[in-house]
Amino acid sequence: MSDQFRLGGDLTIDRLGFGAMRLPQDRPGGPARDPETGRAVLRRAVELGVDHIDTAHFYRSENGSVHANTLIRETLSPYPDALVIATKVGPVFGPGGPRQGTPADLRPQVEANLESLGLDRLDLVYLRVGTTRPPHGESLAERFEVLAALREEGLIRHLGLSNVDAGHLAEARAIAPVAAVQNNFNVADRDETTVLDACAQAGIAFVPFFPLGGGGADIDDPGLVKVAGRHDATVHQIALAWLLSLSPVALAIPGTGSVAHLEENLAARSIALTAEDLADLG
Template sequence: MTSQFALGGDLTTNRLGFGAMRLPQSRPGEPARDPESGRAVLRRAVELGVNHIDTADFYRGQDGSVHANTLIREALAPYPDNLIIATKVGPIPTPSGLSQGTSADLRPQVEANLQSLGLDRLDLVYLRIGTTTPPHGESLAERFETLAALREEGLIRHLGVSNVDAHHLAEARTIAPVAAVQNHFHIAGRDEAAILDTCTQAGIAFVPFFPLGGGRTDITHPAVAKVAGRHSATAHQIALAWLLSMSPVTLAIPGTSSVAHLEANLAARAITLTEEDLADLA
């Protein structure tokens, strides 16, 4: 199993990365986290070889006092030459949560990400649509065309789509190259396997969000525990190793606000699942 992937064909990406969503707060409505803890996690991630960080300008604490992009800039700028920062646009923060924005909202969102991260160009920008499940039957063409124009201006290097179905992905690919898809997928939630197959065939990165269940799904199935016992590993480590074994295009981005948890997640890089393991996990 290779440990790297050429994102967009030209960005050498270590396949086990880091998701920044949990840095400002654990869950919506909960208190903001200590910003220094977030900065410490980010620094340690890079020290341990992470070069793919997934974020969004709307990853903020409930009161706005802790902001994932600001933490990334404070902890890591000037950025290492090989660091890849991916972000998402589309959703609009409201007092009651996130609502879906329009194509007119996308340029301000891209510019906000550039400013908060302290960058002149974003490595990868996903158009995120819908809420928790893909909005079947909804066109993303107008919004994706807006992002494609921003890419032509030089503000974005590569484009991605998030929370999409097969039709959305095909629609986007008629407009501009799609470098990555970010959909809900993990060892206990495999509904997006067909999208993963499409990405594998096309050489498009597949980046599962909530790769460890997101606190919403229990991934500690007896089969996972059985394989974990063989490797003297945790269920989470086996779940990450399983994701990376599914396809050479899969990039995992587990998030945490704990250095110890970060180190445990990254230890999954040393696990090679056997055919017996994969049969048990199937």
């Protein structure tokens, strides 16, 4: 199985990338990280060959002092030619907490990402809907049409969807090409297998936003521990290797604010799971 994927048919990226959500703070409501720590992680990620960074303008510390996009721009701009930066729009954050954005909110959000990242065009923009589970039965057509128009203007190269079901994917594809889908999925939470299958059939990237069981999930199950021992690896490394073994369209974007954890995650690229390993993982 190839270690690379052609995103949208024209951007070749490694299937193991980096998620920027944890750069500003380790957890929601937690203290802000030292910005220099985030810069060190980003520099090391690029040194180790990361060519796909997933971020969002709303990835920031609780007090607003540290922004992921600002760290990315300050550390990596001018960007390497091969680096693909993906971002997401949709949620609106205010004093009462996040709410689902309206179509009118999307252009300002895209423009905010362009400005904070220092780009003239965004490689990939996901429309994020709902919270951690797809809002079944809710139409996204009007919102996706706004992003499709911004793509036609040249502000966006490729479009993606986040937190959607197979019906949403079909609805969006009738409007404009979809290059990637980002849903909650990992070895301990496989509810979105139907969406993965739909992506595989269409050659669309499937990019789990909790590849290591984020959001409180526990992935330290007996199968992972057993396989990790067999490979002298960590359970997180095996969880990433399992994800990449599922399908040629499966990508992973584990996030961290630690250089050591970054290096551990990226080392999962060298782990080849056997049929016995996969049977133990279920």
